[in-house]
Amino acid sequence: MLTAGRLRLLIALLIITPFLVWWGLGGNTMPKTPVVREETNSTYDFFMRDTESRYWGEDGSFQRSWESSEMHHYPARNASQLQQPVAHMPQQEGGTYKIRANEGWILDDQSEIQLAGDVEVNHNPQSGPGSVMATSTLNVFPQTNYAETDALVTLTRNGEQTESTGLEVYFDERRVELLSNVRGRYNAP
Template sequence: MFSSTRIRLLIALAIIAPVLIFWGFSGDTLQQPSGSSKENAASIDFFMHDARTVYWSPEGDLAREWQTPELKHYPLRSRSELLEPETSMPTPEGGLYKMRANEGWIVDDQSQIQLAGDVEVHHNPQSGPNGVLTTSSLTIYPPRNIARTDAPAKLVRDGEQTETVGLEVYFDQQRIELLSNVQGRYNAP
């Protein structure tokens, strides 16, 4: 009739079958991602804490250095978003630009960097007085070595205070063009 092997097989099937049937009808399978299978614009493919990035010139000199407590990369936006970024950029004459902001983002090809929220740019030349630029937003174009804002900005240097709406900074030339509504004040020591 039935061999012992067949009896064991039937018992095993009797035990496993209800579990498989319950599992198949209960819908408790692995959770599928909600929405479409296409990645949405808010998806992050990687993030870093306490990130530090160093960029070098083609000649092998330090071009700029970025630090941020939190970096998130969004591949569909082709950019990284930074929390409280800080950067330093040496000048050819031996000075240093230091920048900080509440937040920022960098496009993947490094052609544009946006800083926003309490933006500060400190210029510490090797000789001469230091200067500070403050504004609400600043866009930096590293390949052209310039920065620009259309927002109100304030420049303070050696007793001088200048306010403007919009400006362009030419880092290589250590020059700033004030775009509109320029007002200045000099406080003699």
């Protein structure tokens, strides 16, 4: 026969047993040894959406800005991947360069930006006609205001169109050097 004390003990064991089983079998989800994930070139440590970065010179003047619809940072590569990047680079004499591409990579030290896919550079001077440069790839070196490519380039300005294989751009000097296979066409108004 069950006495009142034994009945209370049996009820207490029935109530406590499921909690003890749950705690012992699955309640503790922490691994016994830490899981270390091997970092590879395809491992990113963070990402951001709708980013904008602004850069200022030592004298406090605005140097450039970059926008991107999405950015992934890859620590093993010391670089970030940019989706649909757009840059604005103001010029000393007024006007601005606007650079856009489908994707790009920017090094962590900001020394180089590698752009690819429908790269377009729009030069909008303070006075005079603007120009557009279109290519498939472009490497921009923002600290020296220089850019280069080995790909086919099309330059359009005021009814003139020039094609070249490769070019170098010196943004501060507003100078472009066409490297090879240069062909031009002028459409009279």
